[in-house]
Amino acid sequence: MTTTLHNLFAISPFVVILPFVYAAAILFELGSGVVRLVTWRRGGEPHDARLSAVANALFWVALILSLAAITERYVEAGRPPFKTLFESLILFAASTNLIYVIVSLRYRHPLLGAPAGLLLLGICVHAARKVDIEIVDLPAALQSGWFVPHVVVYFLGYGALALAAVAAALHLAFPRFELWFRSRKGAVRRRLDHVMHQLNVFGFLMITLGLFVGAWWAKEAWGDWWSWDPKENWSLVTWLVYAIYLHLRLLSGWSGRRLAVVTLVGFAAVLFTYLGMHLLPTADMSEHVYQ
């Protein structure tokens, strides 16, 4: 364990520090939850003695650290650091973190913090397990001005969709948690639904934009704006799930739990598109698979 950490630290110190920051943020979020519950049980207004403010600050620290990790890698590799699975996981953490701090600025949702921190912690631990042996060069096809916008736009989308899935999971996992907050029946969940929907809409816009940038780039690099490559197909599948979500939402009887389930299905498609391509029997046809 110490050997691994030591060697990982030699490769990227930020990647070693990040999980600890997220772990601390989760603890503070949980602590905030407990204190709120206790103060409420004692019959006062629920408050958390600024614990969630500390947690929030930690998310900002983590955002800066993950951006520093990307910058460090950019300098060391001398190219945009989005080539390997490890590099993309750091970007995924940074983009999800960025979306999270914006969401928390806008909506201040007391429940989102801990599970979002858990998601980010998971991403970072996975990144540490997939750390690159050495810096990899960019193949000719990736040396394009479209590389950075394509990847960054997609990962901003993925970050939003991941957090939407967190909100959806919360909705499904704690059907009665609004009781803890003495709020109107269903009010907390409706706020959660609202956050989830906003994130889904933003994510959908981003994956649409990412898809089009990718199509434009593919035309320049490979001669086809669409070639039914497995990764393209799965990004289309993902896009279609969220398109279906947007339509179902307008049908009567489709709200709340059902839409939360569709959101989770959508994020499962995102994850498979991102991480599962090597599992496909058609993977050898693709130019998009992480080694």
Added chain:
Amino acid sequence: MTSTSSEFSGPATQPSPRARSRSGPKFLAGLLLASVASMPANTIQLLVEHHIITGEGHWLALALLLAAVAGIISVVLLVKLWSRAIGLLASLEFATVILALIMIATAAGTLIRQQLPRDEFIEYYGSLATTMLSLHLDDLFRSYWFASLLGLLGASLLATAGLRIADLRAGKRRLHKQAGFLLLHLGIVVALLGGLVSRIGGDKGVTELVEGMTADRYLRRTTRPGGEMSAPLGFQVRLDEFNLEFYDPEYSTYLVRFTGRQNPLGHNEVESIAALTTDLGDRRLFGQRYEIEVVDFFLPPSIAQDSTPHVLIVDGHRIPVTPGSEVELDDDLTIEVLRFLPHFQYDIQSQRALSRSKRPDNPALYVIVRRRGVGEALYRSWLFGGRRHALPETHPARSDNEWAGRLAYEYARPSITLEIRDGEYQEQITLQMGESRALVDLDPSYAVSFNQKGDRIKQYHSTVTIIDEGREVLSRAPLSVNHPIRYGGYHLYQSNYRWWDLSYSGLMVVRDPGLWIVYAGMAMMLAGLLEALYLRGRRRKRGALEARTNEVPGEETVAP
């Protein structure tokens, strides 16, 4: 995250008990319509493939007759049921069904292997293969039934947009509230149309060139493998030059831990690999807190100063050279350095020298010594720069020609010195590039090797000249990956090379007449999405938003 809920509220979207009761049948009707459309499409494709439709006159006549009858029946039905049919096509339920079907089909197209040769497909899928083939699951994305699903999507989008436009004209809705919706949905139709135009009018193929060669045709790729045919370009393309651009060479020390087992191929199974750079002081821990550190790195001057690992040694003088160049000596002599093979092997069958791999395991250089001005060669031979491969004593290169003794070749290799520490214990080892060593004394499950980093090609550069009607219209134009050339309705792409024959360059030739229609569709979609999902919301009042988020339908009633 701007604040709005979606505004895609069509006529069928008002959550009324009546709408709720009609959702189920509409889903079913959508499924039914999709299968009614895609099954005949598949049948027609089967008929075309078996040459039943085009093959013989009476079949064609019968097919036309059937089509005409079907057409008349559907026109009659449509006139009678026009508004209901449009209503169904435009419904959210139908949209959902068709999107889901396309989604399922797309996913299936990644789970089933595509475009395999027929016999390979049958072998792979066994008894299921016949059924799958008759449904064109082996080439799903080019099947007629998949196209018919896309067609139905287009029909649905048109119907939706049509109803909206009808509402606009009737004054029931206002344009500025519908612009985003219309742009988005019509954008998809436009993009689909562009795809159709490219599919019908487009072409794709390859043309293979060697330096100095001119081509006026290309090998067109039809949808089925094996169905390739040559087609005229309409102009000529000449390959003037082909060059590989390499990254600066970099080297790494790999610290490999073996599991102690062997894989089925008889290689030692690797448990983990760590890499050290060539930076002094770079260190790693391994095993039971052993430490390995880079203490010295030697980069031969020919690489560091002249960026070439090739050094010719003429009468004891070291001269860095690059393959393809010429060295001038004092006494009117030149040495031509013709070819470099990293892993030399003489192929007896073809009687040719070949490279077994790109790794410099047996570096060899072909040189010719000439007197300047006089064409005759004084000496021509392969020179070997490796450590392990000397020529046998009887080889013709070891002839009595004086040059055999005066000329030598060295393939310069960097070396690295590593210090391995374990408490008091210290050991230094030096490895030349390409060398590996097991750490037997310390822990035999570890080995270190020092190597050049993997495939180092940075870019593939072709220089081409386009000649149209005898005139050079594009002279010595650069063509590389991500930088295609456009001429005469075609895009030319750098797509292929041969590491064993660097005068070769493979170009892809693409004609894509629907391209800008597709781009226009995409732009419409983006503009529409932005408008419908975002910009409109900003114009709405915040109070309206709060009210709307509270009226989420279908949940338990909101407490007063």
